Amino acid sequence: MSDIRHLADDEVIREPGLYAMPLERHHGQPCDGVSVTSGILRGMELKSPADVWAFHQLNPGRFERPVTAALRMGQAMAALIEGGIDTLNANFVVSGGSAPRRPTIKQMIAYDEGRATDAGRESVEYWRAMEADTRTVVSQAEFDLIVAMGGVLAQSPEAAAVMSGLPEVTMAWQCPETGLWVLSRPDTVSLDGMTSDYKKMSTKGGAFDYRLVDRRITDHAYDMQMALAAESLEVLGYGWPASVGIVAQCDAPPYHVILREIPEHVLRVAQFRNRRARLRFAECLDSRRWPGPGEDTGAYQYPEWLEQRLLSEQQVANQ
Template sequence: MKIIQNPTLPIDRPGVYAGIPLRRYHSADITVGPCVSSSGLRTLVEASPKHFFATWSGNPDAPPDEPSRAMILGSAAHHLLLGEDAFSTLYIARPDELADEWGEMKPWQGNRKVCKAWLAAQEQAGRIVLTSAELDSIKGMARELAKTPEVQEGLLNGLVEHSLIWRDAETGLWLRARPDVIPTDSGMFADLKTIRDTSIPSISMAMDGYDQQAALVWEGAEALGLEVESFTFLFVESDAPWDVVPIVVPDEDLAEARRANRAAIQMIARCIEKGEWPGRGYGDARVMGMGQAARERRAKRVEFIETMLGETF
């Protein structure tokens, strides 16, 4: 597998890339043409092309596509598993106190000039700033992940923070995926997901749409000549006791998700061609009645009111 290190953006050829900061990965200029990730495909399938375009980096009026704190915390926990050197290169803890212009230590306050200057220096160095509470949470997650049999057996071994970037053969759209690990000695891909609790209902709800992320990684790996054997999500609680639950995505779910991705990619290409981004109300007005459960609940309320009216009230 050939790795392309520290590429100059925008990227104009498919490949496995290293050294792309997370914020640049999410930027509009990541590739020479329009580029889409799994989050955008999920938005289109779950909502509409209009909703996708509203937040897509290819829309000049869209807000910046910043990585979520959950994504940052999961990535940081993974780096901590790899060792302090890998972690300290990309992350730094925000101090609780910082010396002012005269050398006197004072509590952190984001509006102070020295605090703003410190944050600017970290951004310039390419580091992500973490609070003390976030750092404690990351350490807890990393500690519990290290105890997980799947992790001890090497599930998270491989290339970390590498990006799969390729061009869709059918539509010409650029696609990107950034799995937590690109395995180098197997086809077992894995991704960390922070979650508030690891109960089955909570994980089941979180899994809605994650299969599209796994399916896009699968498609990208195939397009770039990489082996794909399985995809596992490691759900880890973001607070104590930092429980860890591995979930392997079934092959049938991956196949269905790949179909959903294909439809979304085709729709985006069509919308770009036409310059139109229809919403949920596209087409003729619909006739829609109440759901049966809501209809029964209201009927009971009306019956109660009518009963009251027929009595002495």
């Protein structure tokens, strides 16, 4: 599509617009100035500036963020949604349950010197091939789960309609208040008024229903993520989308799918939270000071509901 520009490996974003790039590039400061993503803004709101800076790419003393199973599975499902089984296979490789143990140093030395045992040779050759493969490794069980969930998702006409837009496009624009580049990358975006994001959810033995989905939206501030997508479409000249929502899917059979639209009045509040997070990030970046939770000091307080109940009980007891 002519609206989308393909960002080459050796170029940076200098103009607002829609860009095609790998996910790693989206999170890897691809602009000619400092950029913030939805994950950064949500971290500023839900955690603390210190938590954000601890793992930030611009921090020379940063911690490396571990690749969790949940993140790996989310990336794999995104690949399946974007381009089907071919895209999944192009980005992920299965490590079978019968994989040999990783070789010891002695086994690797013996292999290189031409005196490996059959077991040592099998181990070294298998794991060197796996390490040479640039694709992300998933287990057979993880791969089967992704394919099974994808099959159910594909059979939902409602989900298909919501997710029929452009997949994995980075929307980039520059915040006039802070100078920061703002990057939004929902799973699908339609330039004629729709954007959505897919979320795999575990119930941990509970019910998979709209209540659980709404709790997850609140807990992870997915409203902020989708508000950023809506705002990005508006800033880039496509208008505020008429429909914005989350496609949630249970990760246990029969892999139910629930669609939750996020109304505009909720998105506008979340837009305020995104702006507040941008301002705070810019302030921290300029001051080089990233406050942590330990700086919020004060006296213990009852939860409001408990305080009211106990005060009432105290009054009754004192009569």
